[in-house]
Every structure is written in structure tokens, then in C-alpha cells.
Amino acid sequence: MRFFTLGLGLLVLLPFLKVLAAPxxxxxxxxxxxxxxxxxxxxxxxxxxxxxxxxxxxxxxxxxxxxxxSExxxxxxxxxxxxxxxxxxxxxxxxxxxxxxxxxxxxxxxxxxxxxxxxxxxxxxxxxxxxxxxxxxSSAFDASADSANLLTVYANDLIVTGYRDQLSFRFEGIPYVDPPVQCVQAGAPDSSEDCLFLNIWTPYIPLDAATVSEENLKPVMFYIHGGAFTSGTGADPSLAGGNMVSRGDIVVVTINYRLSTLGFLALEDGKTNGNFGLADQIAALDWVREYITAFGGDPNRITICGGSAGAASVRALLGSPEAIGKYAAAIPMSNLAGSDYATTYSLYYTIPEEVQAAVYPILEEIGCNITNALACLTAYDAYDLVNLVNVARFIVVDGTIITHDELPLNGSAPVANVHTLMGYMRDDGAAFIGYPTTTNITQALIDQYLPTTVANSSLFVPPTGPNATLDVFNLTARVATDIEFRCLDQATAYSALKHDLFESIWFYQFNRSYQTPGFSPNYPVCDAPITAEYPYGDPSMEYFKCHSGELYFVFANLASSLPYRDDEDLPFSQQMVDVWTAFVRTYNPNPDPAYLLVRGYTSQLEALTSQDEWLPVTNETLTTTPLRTLQYQSFMTAFAEQEQCEFVGYPLDYFG
Known part of the structure; x- marks a missing residue:
């Protein structure tokens, strides 16, 4: 069994167990x-x-x-x-x-x-x-599997062998369903059709899953990767769970799911109903609920979490009859909603609409017609199919997994009544527009398909700095963030509160970032400015806090890839890991001071006591302090850009 991104993990099924003889x-x-x-x-x-x-x-x-x-x-x-x-x-x-x-x-x-x-x-x-x-x-930091650090877990009818490094036990490349017919992924020519794997990091392995006390089990974070539903992998090193596990005492699971046309194709043939990628996510969730106890995780305390398309997945699962009841909490990070590119992540096509928007262009590109679409697509090389100019990447209303054209935040249909932590990057939209080629504001807005009405509005006044083109980008990035992230994410929290949909709601704006090298649009605007004193960038200076720029801090995998820029990168990462794992453990993002003290995390205990408590979104805080601005000294404030959101047509009560 071979998977193109997972080289270090070992999955051992029964026929091969005797060869390894792992303890x-x-x-x-x-x-x-x-x-x-x-x-x-x-x-x-x-x-x-x-x-x-x-x-x-x-x-x-x-x-x-x-x-x-071997110790x-x-x-x-x-x-x-x-x-x-x-x-x-x-x-x-x-x-x-x-x-x-x-x-x-x-x-x-x-x-x-x-x-x-x-x-x-x-x-x-x-x-x-x-x-x-x-x-x-004795197994080292970021160790590979070897004969001295293997460990076999018996999980019901499965036998899985993983290994330990300094931070956790790791089980990588575990298949959670039978291999699909096609599962290759864009940008990976050696990818296998056998791709539906998940990975587990855990601090604890019980002797017997059947008899282990629930008190000994750890809460689980189930992470769904982003990538526009066309790319990405749960094996991305920036998503490795070891630091979260060892510092936060939780279990982390990351998954793969079918992407692009192989994951989201829908046809009007009564059987190809799309949402195969979402079905994979639910199947992985079912696997975790069935087997995670053997890996030390509590199936009754699962938090589904995801960024970008992963956040869109979490949002879809919050309203899916097939998923409701299978998790206790949710963390959608930078969910796309609103205008332009963001629309379809939260407002779902019908199947006929997807056929018009995606299938016909695909068929035209490969020389097929609608009458034999499925046969023609199946015969087409799978790797070439996912690398076409036109692909299917849309969630659709299939009547089973997705039953409404959007998350019913007006209380008209069931939504998972779970604890929620949600938010966005301060400049999330900066990654989804091009850098201006003109200093004319109206033309720059037209070029990026943004509403030109903001050009003469006193609510959207561009800065007046020495770089006129950058001033224009400040405006277009602000508008893009409002209409693609900020306004409707805030409106989601508002309507969920008004209709009493979630057990609790915690909302944030991320105001410190470190862009991943593999995704740095409009370089270098998403990077802290480099100075003589700060050769890797000075985060105290202004720069755009762009999409996915929080991942290195949330998963604490920054220093494995990039250097610390200043003396706050590390403590901020400590703070974010403590916040995210506190929510997974307790459904409250405020770390328990007693927990920090007993774990010896005294610097974060001091930081925690020096800033205001994170308050949930409630009827009492809604008009005053519902928003947590996350930076090294975090603070509470009002929802951002409310007048601007009203102006562009996305008010707080947009969802009813």
C-alpha cells in the first residue's frame, strides 16, 4: 500500500505484523x-x-x-x-x-x-x-520510524503499527475506507488511487480500548485541510500534530479526502450526486468514532476543525444530517462566504447549476458531450482530469449530505448544537485578489470584480502613503476581506446567537501571521517588512495578515520551517496552542490558569493574567465586545467594519 505524501509512517495490517514484531x-x-x-x-x-x-x-x-x-x-x-x-x-x-x-x-x-x-x-x-x-x-525530536520505536495498536478488527518521536505516538497513512476507484490529486503525478488515509498523533495508548476508563481518554481535534477543494493534504508538515498533543494533552487527527473533479463531480444522472469529498470526511469521522479509543481519544469529545476549504467543510458538516451528532464542537478558520470567489464555499449549487458551471466546461475541454459524460470522464486519465483548466470543486445540494443551499442560520432547519470557535485573518481577502496595476481606485476595483460603489464612500478611504499602488491595494484588500470573509463570518455568529443554534460561540480576528512559503500571494505584502535589525521581518510593522497565515502558530510548527522573526513569535505560538487546545479540552478558549501552572507554562500564565479574558458572543457582549483580536497581547472589541459591511450589503442580520 503506497501513499505519495506519507513516507515515514507505518501501517501494518495482520498479514505483515509478524515480520515487524513491534511491541x-x-x-x-x-x-x-x-x-x-x-x-x-x-x-x-x-x-x-x-x-x-x-x-x-x-x-x-x-x-x-x-x-x-527498547528502553x-x-x-x-x-x-x-x-x-x-x-x-x-x-x-x-x-x-x-x-x-x-x-x-x-x-x-x-x-x-x-x-x-x-x-x-x-x-x-x-x-x-x-x-x-x-x-x-x-530515547526516540528523538521528529524521529523517523525504526525498529526501536515501533508500537502496535489493536483497534477492534484492525491492527495498526506506528511509532513514537519525542513529542507523541504517531500513526500515519491509516486507510479509513476501501480505496476508491480514482483518488489522484492535482500537482502530484505519482499519487496513488488509494488516497483515503488519516494520521493520528496521541500522547496516550490504553491497554484495552474495551475497558479503558473514559476519564483517561483525551479529547480529539479532527482537522480538515484547505486547498480550494482542489489541493492540499493532511500530511502537510505545517499541520503535524505533535506539538499540540504534547503541550495541550489532546489527540490530533488529520485526514485526506477526494478533491477536484474526483471529489465533487455531480451529474444529472440520478446517481452521480457529487459531494464525494464530504462523504469521505464523514467516513473518516465515523472511523475515528469507532476506533479512536484504541489510540487514547474520546469519541464523545471530537472537535471538527479546518481552515479555508476545510472551514467550508466544517460549515457544511454543521448542517449535514449525515454528520450532526458525530462531534461536540467545531472550529471553522477563515470560512469563505459572500461575493465572487468566496460565494460557492457557503452558498451551494444545485446539481443542474453545477453541471452548467463546471461539467459543461470540463466536457468541452476534453472533447466529450453530456450524453455519455460519466463514461467519457471515467475513461479519461485521472491525473490529467484533475489538472484541467476546468474542474468540479463545488459543494452541491444532493439531498442527503447537503439538504439546503446554505447553512440554515435562520432556525428553519436543524444545525449541530455544538460549541463553536470561529474567525478570520485580519486581511484574509488580500490573498484572493491581484496586486493593482493602476492607481485609479475605480479601475482597480473593476479589475478585481469588487463593488465600485466603495470608491467614493467615506467608509472606504485609502491610506495616503509614499506608495500609491500599495495604498490602492490596502483599499481593495480591505473590501475583499469584508465581502469574502469578515462580514458574513460575523453575520454567522450573530444569527447563530439570535436563533440559539450553538451551545457557545467564540469569535476572533487573527492579527499576527507568518505566511507559509507554499502560499504567499502578492509577495511580499503578506510578509513582515525586512529591516537591518529584523532580517526575517519585523512583525511590529504593518503588513497584511493574509489567508492561512495563522497555521504555523496554531499548530506550533513554525520553527521547524522558518526562523523566529522577533521575541514574540514563540510566545504567541505558545499562546495560540494553549488557546486552541483549551477549546478542544473544555470548549472554552481561555486556558485554565491551574493547567498552565501545573504544566510549568509559567510565561504563558503571566501573559494570560496580563490581558483581558476572552468573552463569548452573547446577548450581553454582542453590541460591545464579541470579537477577540488575537495578537501577543490579545483584547476584546466590537465586531469589525460593521458600517462597511452594511454598505456592501452584508449586515450582521444578513442570514436572518
Whole structure:
């Protein structure tokens, strides 16, 4: 079984298990928890040590169990024990796993058996007492799979082998359904037709999924990647879940789903009804609900999350009868809605409308006609099909997965009554327009299909800086952000509140970004300006906070790819991981101060206490402070651009 983007993970089904002979929780007769103090600082990785925690047993059995994982009992290190290890063990007390007085087996000397207490102090004790066990964790940061770090999980009828690195247990390339007929993806000529895989990062593997206590299971973030429904992958390194898992104590799942024409083709033939990509997402969600307990995740605490087209997917699933009831919370990040390119992500075509908008152009491009459309498309090379100029990438009203032309925010039909965290990048629309070639505002608006009425409005006054073309772009980017993101995302929160649709609503505007190298439209406007003092960019200066610019901070994978620009990139990433994982754990994005304290995240505890609490969108805050501006010192404020949104026809009550 081969997948073009996943090279390090190992999926082992029953016929191949004996060859690898990887250890399992059964072979050592214990749960396994990977403990790691994660400050997210790439510069201090070598200073931290991971630890494997096993359930109580005698010292000889403890020694044998560690050896079964290719590790030893944890070597005694006084400095590490009284600092990081003490913090890791105090968290076990905080979680209720063990008491303050609990002792744990560590490496012994020739004279006696050693145990450590929850404060990191070592003493000698009878070797026959049963204590929880601390094993070394020698697998490195961002390690690859090898014979010393493999682990097999038995999940109902599946047998899956993954591995551990310093941050988490990783299981990559797990097929969640049988391979579809065609599944290749644009831009990947070696892609397989077998692409419906998901990836899991987890800090905890239970001994037996059938008997594990629900209290021991971790909440799950189920992430749906973006890419305009035509590209992207859950194996994108910027979406790796290890940092979220080790710092936030959650399970992270990323998925692949069918894209482009293979994922969204719809025909008026009564059977090709489109939304195959959405059906894949729901199938992956069903897989997670069935099997995630074996990987330490709680199937009753799943948060669906996604950015861009992934946010559009989350929005679609919020109204889908096939998905409602299968998750507890939702995080749509930068959902597209409104005019122009953004329209179809939140306002869905009927099947006849998609045939007109997408199918006829596809057929014309490949020389087919509508009478034998399906046969002709099936016979066409799959890779060439997804790389055509014209592709199908639209959610449609198919009557099963999608039953309304938009999320029914007016209360006219069921919507998932779940906790929601939603928002946008401050300049989200800057990525979806071209840079002006003129200083004439009206012409620049016409060129980007933006409403020309704003040209003479006092609500849309461009700045007057030394670069006249950049001044025009400031205006067009602002308008594009309003009509494609900001206005209708805010209107979504407003109507959901007014019709009491969601259990809670938390809303943000992201005001610090670091653009991913693979997506930097209108370069370099989305990058912080470079100066002599800040060779990688100065984020304190003005720059456009563009689409997808939050991902490095939310997943904390910044320093693996790009350098820190200033002394706030790291603490801001710490803050965002703490916020996102707090929501996944508690459905409240305000991190619990007690959690930060016991985990040793004292700098973020100080930052948290120095800024206002994040308030939900309620009837009390709606007219004053419903919006959280996310930057290193975050704050509450009113919904942005409300007068401008009214002017362009997207008021807060747009959805009723």
C-alpha cells in the first residue's frame, strides 16, 4: 500500500505484523503515556527529555516492560528529576491519575531499588512493591520510524503499527475506507488511487480500548485541510500534530479526502450526486468514532476543525444530517462566504447549476458531450482530469449530505448544537485578489470584480502613503476581506446567537501571521517588512495578515520551517496552542490558569493574567465586545467594519 505524501509512517495490517514484531500495550501489559515538557522552542529541544509512564508493577516487571519497548528504567538525573520530571508527575496528580504521595520506579543501583516521588526526589524501596513505572524515551525530536520505536495498536478488527518521536505516538497513512476507484490529486503525478488515509498523533495508548476508563481518554481535534477543494493534504508538515498533543494533552487527527473533479463531480444522472469529498470526511469521522479509543481519544469529545476549504467543510458538516451528532464542537478558520470567489464555499449549487458551471466546461475541454459524460470522464486519465483548466470543486445540494443551499442560520432547519470557535485573518481577502496595476481606485476595483460603489464612500478611504499602488491595494484588500470573509463570518455568529443554534460561540480576528512559503500571494505584502535589525521581518510593522497565515502558530510548527522573526513569535505560538487546545479540552478558549501552572507554562500564565479574558458572543457582549483580536497581547472589541459591511450589503442580520 503506497501513499505519495506519507513516507515515514507505518501501517501494518495482520498479514505483515509478524515480520515487524513491534511491541504493543498487550505485550507489556500496560497503558503507555508519553510525558514531555514542551515549551515549543526549537532552540531548547535538546534540553528536554521525554518519559514513558506505565501502570503499576513490581520492579523486576518494570525493568522487563521498559526493555520490551527498547528502553530502560528512567536513569536518575537530579536536575531533571526536580524540575521537568516533577512538573510532569504533578500533572498526573492534577489529572487525578495518581496521588501526591505516589512513588514511581526509576533506574536502580546494585544495592537497592529506586523510586521517585511526585516532587522528583529519589529514595530506596522494596523491589516487590507494585508502582507505576517511568521508562526512558530515547526516540528523538521528529524521529523517523525504526525498529526501536515501533508500537502496535489493536483497534477492534484492525491492527495498526506506528511509532513514537519525542513529542507523541504517531500513526500515519491509516486507510479509513476501501480505496476508491480514482483518488489522484492535482500537482502530484505519482499519487496513488488509494488516497483515503488519516494520521493520528496521541500522547496516550490504553491497554484495552474495551475497558479503558473514559476519564483517561483525551479529547480529539479532527482537522480538515484547505486547498480550494482542489489541493492540499493532511500530511502537510505545517499541520503535524505533535506539538499540540504534547503541550495541550489532546489527540490530533488529520485526514485526506477526494478533491477536484474526483471529489465533487455531480451529474444529472440520478446517481452521480457529487459531494464525494464530504462523504469521505464523514467516513473518516465515523472511523475515528469507532476506533479512536484504541489510540487514547474520546469519541464523545471530537472537535471538527479546518481552515479555508476545510472551514467550508466544517460549515457544511454543521448542517449535514449525515454528520450532526458525530462531534461536540467545531472550529471553522477563515470560512469563505459572500461575493465572487468566496460565494460557492457557503452558498451551494444545485446539481443542474453545477453541471452548467463546471461539467459543461470540463466536457468541452476534453472533447466529450453530456450524453455519455460519466463514461467519457471515467475513461479519461485521472491525473490529467484533475489538472484541467476546468474542474468540479463545488459543494452541491444532493439531498442527503447537503439538504439546503446554505447553512440554515435562520432556525428553519436543524444545525449541530455544538460549541463553536470561529474567525478570520485580519486581511484574509488580500490573498484572493491581484496586486493593482493602476492607481485609479475605480479601475482597480473593476479589475478585481469588487463593488465600485466603495470608491467614493467615506467608509472606504485609502491610506495616503509614499506608495500609491500599495495604498490602492490596502483599499481593495480591505473590501475583499469584508465581502469574502469578515462580514458574513460575523453575520454567522450573530444569527447563530439570535436563533440559539450553538451551545457557545467564540469569535476572533487573527492579527499576527507568518505566511507559509507554499502560499504567499502578492509577495511580499503578506510578509513582515525586512529591516537591518529584523532580517526575517519585523512583525511590529504593518503588513497584511493574509489567508492561512495563522497555521504555523496554531499548530506550533513554525520553527521547524522558518526562523523566529522577533521575541514574540514563540510566545504567541505558545499562546495560540494553549488557546486552541483549551477549546478542544473544555470548549472554552481561555486556558485554565491551574493547567498552565501545573504544566510549568509559567510565561504563558503571566501573559494570560496580563490581558483581558476572552468573552463569548452573547446577548450581553454582542453590541460591545464579541470579537477577540488575537495578537501577543490579545483584547476584546466590537465586531469589525460593521458600517462597511452594511454598505456592501452584508449586515450582521444578513442570514436572518
Amino acid at each position: 504493543s500495550t498487550s505485550s507489556i501489559n500496560s497503558d503507555i503515556t508519553l510525558l514531555y515538557y514542551n515549551d515549543l522552542d526549537i532552540n531548547t529541544v535538546s534540553q528536554h527529555k521525554g518519559v514513558l509512564l506505565l501502570t503499576p508493577r513490581s520492579q523486576p516487571d518494570a525493568d522487563s516492560s521498559c526493555a520490551g519497548l 530502560t528504567l528512567l536513569p536518575v538525573n537530579e536536575t531533571f528529576f526536580t524540575t521537568e520530571l516533577a512538573t510532569l508527575l504533578q500533572y498526573q496528580v492534577y489529572e487525578g491519575a495518581y496521588s501526591e504521595s505516589q512513588l514511581y520506579w526509576v533506574e536502580s543501583n546494585a544495592a537497592a531499588c529506586n523510586a521517585v516521588d511526585s516532587l522528583g526526589y529519589v529514595g530506596q524501596i522494596s523491589c516487590e512493591i507494585e508502582l507505576p513505572t517511568l521508562c526512558s524515551q
